[in-house]
Amino acid sequence: MNYRHALLVLISTLLISGATLAQDGEQDELKLAALEALIAAPGDRALPIVLKVLDSDESLEFKERALFILSQINHPDARTRLLDLAFASDGPLRVEAIRMLGISGDYDSLDRLRQQYGAADDDLKDSIVEAHLIAGHTEGVLAIAQTAQNPDDFERAVNALGAMGAREELRALRERSDMFESIINALAISGDVDTLLEMARDDSNVEQQLKAIEALGIAGGGGEVLIDIYKNTDSDAVRESVRHGLLVSGHDNGVLDLYRAADDVAEKKELLQLLVMMGSDQAMEIIDAALTGEQ
């Protein structure tokens, strides 16, 4: 009897604690839903509640969600609070607050945030540039590049401009000839074939020219341009860069045309190797035909 009673007590305890756990989970779920519901609420209603959450003892994860809601509230106090958190030198929400300033798309806040860039560490600089990227603030990123104190800062900004497709801003940076590699890479990512072609035809700086030729392979639509450059040059270095570009572009039909037009055995061999590296079906047919001819 005592044993049965003890068992019942144990079972009921387990059931109650299970129900409590379920209830806790349920409350957490509703709490999160309550926070997320504020995203569509009138700003002056949502703001005091969100600010209260940010000042509370809630988990960092929950507060990060609150930051997102804050970034979506169109109210000057919401921006001020985000900026305060973004400027807080050792605040746990700093990086997330910077990202949220980007999501909010508020260029004025980002311009103020940029004042911190010079004194920031690398992680913070990444966050600031990322916020500009999210907001699409190309002018701000250009300003970072133009005032960069070292190659890393410059490259970070230029890479972001490439990802943003900010061709005009990248062209404005071309005068930084010492950083041509970063600029060419970003131009390629932005798909600016015209500027790359212009650089590819300019032989005043051979190193830059060769890099631009290779980058044409990265920029979509550069395949035909590369074939054209190949046909109209006598430079082995230029041809080698074109081959690198063609390999990246995957324009195997163009390489096949070059192969068929080539008279020089060494050149044919280079182009055939390129076709093989590109995984071209035509390369296998050429090899088969060559083997059959030998037999």
Place this chain on the structure above:
Amino acid sequence: MRFLVSLLFVFAMEASAQVSTGSDGWQSWRIEKQPGGGEMCCYRSGRKAGCELDGRPGHHQAPMAAPDGQRFARIYARMQDDEVLDLHTFSDSCPVTTSTPINDLGLVDNADSVDWLSARISDRNLDEVLLAISVHAGDKALSRLKTSAQPGRSHREREQAIFWMAQHRGSETRQLITDVARSDPSYRLREHAVFALSQLGNVDGIDALTAVLADRSFPMNSRKQALFWLAQSDSDDAFAVIDGYLDP
């Protein structure tokens, strides 16, 4: 005395009219309106502008609710070969224009009007017919809306019926809508029912949503939906509830 008899005769004639839309073109009749709704008309820049019934598609502006207090509404049906081509419902005071004359059938018994409309429900005019029915005062209209909200009807018909019940017959259908939000097998319809509860009117709506939120017999998603719609309101009570979940 003779004047009084004549007057009574005119009223009796008007009240006994039925929907008789034998001819093609625009037909219109008055019905007794469910009390409480706003003025149904067309508005431009927030001002009543009247409605052009023959306008190009998209030209009509949506009827807006504004303080009303009128007893009658008016149904406009454009008929061809006994088919309803267009159907509109406006407050009796709302001016309309049409390119062809309107045949005015006068005041029609609400039950007859509901029967006429019910017989002409199709997928094409579902929204307009259920809106029209919901504006009718009386048990027949309510009964018809409840029928349309029952399981077995198409999802869209149920959705529309629930919406219009909440708009015009909220106090009488709150329980039905709440039951749908609690236990209808359709996830989408449960969500829609919670939305409909938010349309009951400020105090009733907040009260109904708060009840859903607090009741663990509702699916979690319905309760979350209730929170979402509470946050859409501009009510101190609603935000006190939300605040309570974030700062228990």
